Amino acid sequence: MATGAEGAMAPVMAFALVGALGVGAQWLAWRLRLPAIVLMLLAGLIVGPATGLFDPARDIGDLMGPMVAIAVAIILFEGGLTLNLHSLRDAAPGVARLVVIGAPLGWLLSSLALHYVAGLGWATSAVFGGIMIVTGPTVIAPLLRQARLARRPAQLLQWEAIVNDPVGALAAVLAFEVVIVLASPLSPGDAAWDMVRGIAFALVLGVLAGWGISAAFRRALVPEYMKVPVLFAVLLGAFALSDWVLHESGLLAVTVMGLVIANADLPSYAEMRRFKEHATILLVSGVFILLAANMKVETLAMLDWRAAAFVAVMVLIARPVTVLASLAFSRVPWPERWLVALTGPRGVVLVAVAGLFGERLTSLGFEDGARVAPLAFALVAATVVMHGFSLAPLARALGLAGAQTPGVLIVGGSRFATALGEALKRAELPVLIADPNRARLSRAREAGLPTFYGDILSETAEHSVELVSYGMVIAATDNDAYNTLVATDVAPEFGRENVFQLKRAKQKSRRHALPATLGGRPIGGGHGYYEMNRLMTEGWRIRLTGLTEDYPLETWREANPESVVLGVIAPTGALRLVADSDEDLRAGEGSSLLSLSPPDEAQAEAG
Numbered sequence: 001m002a003t004g005a006e007g008a009m010a011p012v013m014a015f016a017l018v019g020a021l022g023v024g025a026q027w028l029a030w031r032l033r034l035p036a037i038v039l040m041l042l043a044g045l046i047v048g049p050a051t052g053l054f055d056p057a058r059d060i061g062d063l064m065g066p067m068v069a070i071a072v073a074i075i076l077f078e079g080g081l082t083l084n085l086h087s088l089r090d091a092a093p094g095v096a097r098l099v100v101i102g103a104p105l106g107w108l109l110s111s112l113a114l115h116y117v118a119g120l121g122w123a124t125s126a127v128f129g130g131i132m133i134v135t136g137p138t139v140i141a142p143l144l145r146q147a148r149l150a151r152r153p154a155q156l157l158q159w160e161a162i163v164n165d166p167v168g169a170l171a172a173v174l175a176f177e178v179v180i181v182l183a184s185p186l187s188p189g190d191a192a193w194d195m196v197r198g199i200a201f202a203l204v205l206g207v208l209a210g211w212g213i214s215a216a217f218r219r220a221l222v223p224e225y226m227k228v229p230v231l232f233a234v235l236l237g238a239f240a241l242s243d244w245v246l247h248e249s250g251l252l253a254v255t256v257m258g259l260v261i262a263n264a265d266l267p268s269y270a271e272m273r274r275f276k277e278h279a280t281i282l283l284v285s286g287v288f289i290l291l292a293a294n295m296k297v298e299t300l301a302m303l304d305w306r307a308a309a310f311v312a313v314m315v316l317i318a319r320p321v322t323v324l325a326s327l328a329f330s331r332v333p334w335p336e337r338w339l340v341a342l343t344g345p346r347g348v349v350l351v352a353v354a355g356l357f358g359e360r361l362t363s364l365g366f367e368d369g370a371r372v373a374p375l376a377f378a379l380v381a382a383t384v385v386m387h388g389f390s391l392a393p394l395a396r397a398l399g400l401a402g403a404q405t406p407g408v409l410i411v412g413g414s415r416f417a418t419a420l421g422e423a424l425k426r427a428e429l430p431v432l433i434a435d436p437n438r439a440r441l442s443r444a445r446e447a448g449l450p451t452f453y454g455d456i457l458s459e460t461a462e463h464s465v466e467l468v469s470y471g472m473v474i475a476a477t478d479n480d481a482y483n484t485l486v487a488t489d490v491a492p493e494f495g496r497e498n499v500f501q502l503k504r505a506k507q508k509s510r511r512h513a514l515p516a517t518l519g520g521r522p523i524g525g526g527h528g529y530y531e532m533n534r535l536m537t538e539g540w541r542i543r544l545t546g547l548t549e550d551y552p553l554e555t556w557r558e559a560n561p562e563s564v565v566l567g568v569i570a571p572t573g574a575l576r577l578v579a580d581s582d583e584d585l586r587a588g589e590g591s592s593l594l595s596l597s598p599p600d601e602a603q604a605e606a607g
Contacts, residue, residue, distance in 0.1 A: 014059040021047065022285025035384045037139060037348060040285055041377065044292020049300060056294045065359070068290060071283040072352045073239045073254045074232075076169050080258025094332040095159040098340075102160070102326035103167050106133050109318040118310040118375060120368045123179045124361055128372050130171030131353045132314070132346070132379070135161045139347035139384055147392040148469060150400045153336045157343060169353055173252050174199070176357055183364050198246020206253040209238040210260025217266055232279075251353075284348045291355040291373065302371050303378055310375065311382045319344040335398040343391055345383040351376045405573045406471025407431050411456050411486050413440035414529065415536040416502075417476050420566070421449045423542040423594055427569050430469045434461070435477070457489055467493075472577055475501035475520060478529045487520030497521070500577055503528045521579035525564030525596060539599035542566070546592050553587045560597060567594040 009017070021043045029036035047054040056064045111129030114120045120128065140161040144154050177195045213234055216222050222230050238257055243250035323341035354376035361369030395401040407430025410417045417433050421444060424431040433444045434452040441451045454460055473490050475483035483501040491499045499520035505528050524532055543563070547553060567577040571590035578585060587593060 009054060009059040011060055011063075014054060014056070017047065017054055018286050018289045019282070022282070022289045025289075026281065026285055035139065035143075035388045036285075037288065037384050038381060038388075040288045040348075041292050041381055044289045045295065047289075048293030049295050049297050054293050056290050060290075064290065064294070068287055068352070068356055069243075070236065070239070071287045072356050073251055074235065074279065074283055075287070075349055075352060076251055077235055077254040077258040080255040081262045094156050094327050094330055094336075094340075095163065097326045097330055098156065098160045098323065099163045099167065102322050103133050103164055103171070105325060106318065106322040107171055109322060110314065113310055113313045113318055114375075117306060117313050118371070119306050120371060121366060123182070124366050124368045124372060126175040127172050127179060127357050127361065128354060128375070130173075130175045131168050131350055131357065131376075133164050133168030133171055134350050134353075135164060135344050135346065139345045143343075143345060143387060143391055147395050148401060148406070149339075149391075149395050150466065153339050153395070153400050154466075156332070156336065156340050160340070169255060169349070170252055172353060172357055173249065176360065177246065177249070179361070179364070179366075194246065198242075198249045199252065201245050202242040202249040202253040203256055205238055205242050206256025207260055209234055209253070210257040210264070213257075214261055214264035214266060218264070284352070287352045287355075288348050291351055292377070294355075295374065295377070299370060299374050303374050307375055307378050311379055314379060315344070315383060315386070335400055339395060339398055339400055342394060343387055345387045346376075346380045347384070348380075351380055405429055405575070407469055408575065408577070409434065409456070409465075409467070409470040409473045411435070411473065411475045411483070412477035412529075413437070413442075413444050413451070414476060414478070414533055415443065416524075416532045416542075417474075418443045418447055418449065419536060419542040420474075420594075422447055423544050424575075425449060426544055427575075427592065427594075428573070429569070429575055432465065432470065434465075456486060470494075472498045472575070473500065473520070474523060474577070475499075476529065476532075480504040480529075484519035488518050491520065498577075500579065502532060505530070523566060523577060523579055527564075535596070535598075541597055541599070543595050543597050544569075544592055545595065547587055547589060549589050552589070553585070553593075556593060560595070563595045563597040565593055565595050568592070569594065 022040060025039040025043045026036045028034075029039045048056075060067070107129050110132040111122075111125040114125035114128055115122060118125075135157075140157055144158060149157075177199065181195050213231060216230075217227060235254055235257065238253045239250035241250075242253035320341040323344075324337060327337045327340070351373075355373045358369045358372030358376075361372065392401065405428075408420075408424055410421060410431065410433045413433050413435035421431045421433050425448075430450075432450045432452055433441065434454070434456045435441050436453070436455045438453050441453060444451050452461060452465055454464075456465070471494065473487070473494055475486040477483055484504070487499045487501045500523040501520040502524050503522050503526050504519075527535065545556060547556065565578050565585060567575055568585070568587045569575050569592040575594075
């Protein structure tokens with residue numbers, strides 16, 4: 001490994017190590033179904049204070065401060081960009097209370113806990129307390145997917161995290177500006193005027209930058225391939241300019257800029273947001289590794305009994321009091337109130353912003369600013385681990401858990417969709433059949449299957465359908481183009497390996513053929529919609545066949561040569577749909593086969 005003097009790592013190698021550790025930890029967490037933030041914390045501590053292999057201050061030097069500041073700015077811009085006010089109006093009514101009442105109350109209780117329990121000064125407590133409003137949108141989403149909550153409590157937790165993400169950062173910025181004023185050699189009047197002028201400039205600059213980007217994109221003044229680069233260039237410019245006018249006000253400017261763009265109804269918003277999310281994952285993991293590796297052994301030694309008591313007070317007192325007071329006299333049922341009150345994981349945004357402001361406070365002469373980062377790490381690690389294991393059991397105890405086994409969302413109300421839905425229902429798996437044509441859902445309704453009348457890609461579906469209960473999607477309408485659109489649109493959320501569609505009809509002209517790179521995986525034995533409908537009319541059936549030691553998969557294949565395997569249900573109840581290209585099919589004893597079978601084979605088994 002290339003190193004310099006006194007064991008210092010080459011900067012290029014240091015950057016590569018940060019990227020490998022951050023992305024590697026997130027991938028490993030996905031494979032092990034563990035909170036990614038915990039593995040990133042362990043990775044950073046191992047290569048940093050534990051082994052001394054990587055020291056950001058030594059190996060990166062003066063670049064670390066600006067890098068973390070820019071990364072935090074982009075992360076907060078992402079927070080503002082997720083805050084679509086139109087979607088917020090459709091969310092659960094308790095969200096407004098959790099923000100309007102909960103944010104100030106949470107700020108107050110967090111500051112009190114930091115001062116009286118953790119032993120920080122009032123200035124540091126006020127700044128750090130503002131950051132602690134954030135409940136971690138990057139952590140809440142995977143926890144909700146794992147716990148499979150019912151839609152309304154999941155909305156409460158998700159929207160609280162999304163909205164409070166920029167609110168907490170802004171609270172910290174305002175508190176920090178007040179601290180700067182108090183520490184400034186200027187007269188109180190001059191210092192206050194500088195702060196007000198800087199904050200006003202940041203607000204105006206953020207609004208103008210967001211409006212300018214939106215107007216330029218809407219009027220096609222920027223080509224499509226340059227939209228993301230232009231967006232990031234304007235973002236960095238707004239951050240730097242605002243920061244030059246008033247230190248740290250750039251965070252406020254970029255958050256406001258993101259909020260303006262999020263509510264501009266841009267046609268390219270989804271693509272920009274998707275790319276931005278990818279960049280944010282890299283930045284979040286990089287910042288977390290850097291901050292964890294930059295911890296010193298003597299700093300970690302500050303985590304004494306007061307730190308443990310502080311974490312306990314935040315989890316057991318401050319969070320429940322904040323939520324219960326915010327939702328008092330509301331229509332939110334008590335079980336949902338308790339679930340939200342006992343669930344408040346903190347995430348990477350808290351650590352990133354806390355680490356940034358901790359350094360700033362220390363440089364201003366507040367010695368207790370050095371304790372901000374280790375306290376943030378302790379709170380994040382404790383809440384993520386605790387809620388990662390407690391959320392699902394708590395939801396089940398309160399009767400707020402969704403289906404334990406992810407089901408199948410079928411788009412299209414055909415004979416095939418109804419028959420497949422009935423088979424999944426017999427296997428006790430959640431199933432939903434959606435179609436924008438009400439008449440096509442009549443067969444599914446008669447069979448007692450859950451249905452959704454409307455476009456599954458609409459905002460109504462987003463807020464009415466508990467998508468968290470479904471792990472797979474089958475696009476099976478009579479419109480190949482629509483099937484391809486659905487499969488392509490939902491693939492980033494469900495994972496491309498979990499999105500399927502019926503085979504497209506062959507196009508006589510290549511100019512009418514859809515690209516093979518779009519859409520989902522093929523299912524149904526190579527049959528398209530009309531051919532599948534014909535088979536169902538001729539008596540083909542969807543069968544559910546259990547495999548035993550005496551009746552293994554090989555025996556089933558010999559007895560059913562024409563049947564098409566659609567999926568395998570494991571003994572645990574987990575479903576794996578089978579694409580037409582999956583040649584290596586494995587199904588052992590205790591599994592069940594979901595198959596499409598001709599009349600003679602279906603009758604033979606029934607007999």
